[in-house]
Amino acid sequence: MKKNTQAQGFYIYGIVRAGAPLHADCCGVDKRWPRIEEIRSDDICAVVSRVPREPIAATREHLLAHERVNRAVLADRTVIPMAFGTQCRSREDVAQVLRSGYDAFSEALEQMNGKLEFGLQGYRHGDTAAGTDRAVPEILRQLGDVSLASRLNAPFGPGMVMNAAFLVQRSGEAGFDHGVREISQRYPDLMFKRSGPWPPYNFVRIRLQLERPS
Amino acid sequence: MNSSLDAVHGGHSLVDVLDRVLDKGIVIDAWVRVALVGIDLVTVEARIVIASIDTYIRYAKAIGAMPMSAAPRAAGPRELEELAAENAALRALVKDGIAAQGAPARRARAARRPARIPAPARTPREAQ
Numbered sequence: 001m002k003k004n005t006q007a008q009g010f011y012i013y014g015i016v017r018a019g020a021p022l023h024a025d026c027c028g029v030d031k032r033w034p035r036i037e038e039i040r041s042d043d044i045c046a047v048v049s050r051v052p053r054e055p056i057a058a059t060r061e062h063l064l065a066h067e068r069v070n071r072a073v074l075a076d077r078t079v080i081p082m083a084f085g086t087q088c089r090s091r092e093d094v095a096q097v098l099r100s101g102y103d104a105f106s107e108a109l110e111q112m113n114g115k116l117e118f119g120l121q122g123y124r125h126g127d128t129a130a131g132t133d134r135a136v137p138e139i140l141r142q143l144g145d146v147s148l149a150s151r152l153n154a155p156f157g158p159g160m161v162m163n164a165a166f167l168v169q170r171s172g173e174a175g176f177d178h179g180v181r182e183i184s185q186r187y188p189d190l191m192f193k194r195s196g197p198w199p200p201y202n203f204v205r206i207r208l209q210l211e212r213p214s
Numbered sequence: 215m216n217s218s219l220d221a222v223h224g225g226h227s228l229v230d231v232l233d234r235v236l237d238k239g240i241v242i243d244a245w246v247r248v249a250l251v252g253i254d255l256v257t258v259e260a261r262i263v264i265a266s267i268d269t270y271i272r273y274a275k276a277i278g279a280m281p282m283s284a285a286p287r288a289a290g291p292r293e294l295e296e297l298a299a300e301n302a303a304l305r306a307l308v309k310d311g312i313a314a315q316g317a318p319a320r321r322a323r324a325a326r327r328p329a330r331i332p333a334p335a336r337t338p339r340e341a342q
Contacts, residue, residue, distance in 0.1 A: 009251060015240065055251050058236075060228055067231045081239035085247050093255040100262035101240070111269045119230060149270040153233065163233070167270055184219035193220045195230050200270075201238040207265040210246040 010048040010094050011087045013069045014079040014199060015105050018043045024072040029056060029065040036069055039091050041098035044105055047073055048094060051087055058084060070199045080108045081199040101208055108204045114170050118196035120180060122162035125191055132161040139183055146172060146179035151202045165202035
């Protein structure tokens with residue numbers, strides 16, 4: 001397959017502190033350029049792979065690839081995840097994004113160092129909705145002992161009554177799981193689904209804007 | 215032993231991925247994302263600027279919790295009630311089919327829900 005080098009851009013998965021080489025042995029969003037690379041500026045790096053210079057569609061395959069890469073990087077690095085769909089035309093543009101957002105990226109990397117996100121969703125069994133209004137704040141309070149912070153998102157889908165995310169120290173994963181098991185026994189009317197580890201999507205929100213010279 | 219805990223290991227499900235990757239983490243507005251593909255930042259002298267930053271420590275401060283260890287209690291009963299009310303209102307909005315409008319700008323993250331609720335419905339079609 002002939003590759004048109006003129007038409008390549010870079011898809012950004014997330015941002016890490018510069019350091020040991022990445023161990024991301026997985027495929028990026030575009031199979032033609034599977035390799036995951038780093039583009040460095042100062043002491044931070046963007047985790048990228050090559051993509052064509054056209055907007056990437058939010059397909060199942062692409063969304064899962066975005067998450068797969070971040071998850072692989074997360075195995076031994078702290079990563080501040082990009083929302084899906086950010087790409088630049090050149091290495092230099094990626095570096096420009098890194099320079100422009102440096103203060104925010106660096107602060108977020110500092111705060112999230114050594115921390116992981118876990119999801120915990122609660123579903124009701126059948127029609128038993130009784131008591132869930134009180135249960136959710138109680139659950140958050142109880143898991144507060146084994147987490148650093150929690151966030152509640154809007155529940156979605158049939159039967160979901162709680163959609164929470166928890167920030168947990170890497171070393172505290174077992175303690176968090178223990179807490180979740182206790183919760184699941186304490187609330188037999190609810191069914192729980194734990195997910196993670198995730199990069200800290202719910203605990204970092206950095207918005208970037210484009211500013212053009214007037 | 216209670217069997218009501220379902221721990222998801224290995225790959226994440228698409229809905230859980232969607233619940234995170236569309237509008238959380240580092241977000242560049244949609245039109246800017248399109249612009250980035252089309253323009254060359256360096257040659258047109260466009261700059262990316264930080265519009266806002268929120269991290270969990272800032273969240274905790276914003277609602278009066280003091281040290282990091284107090285952060286878990288960040289979501290107090292009052293905030294939970296507000297969130298619950300907001301969620302109910304948003305669900306109603308979405309039901310009425312006016313999902314794209316009416317969310318008070320820059321309120322809690324739940325307020326941004328309407329804008330992305332259509333996304334999961336759109337994705338499976340695109341994926342085919």
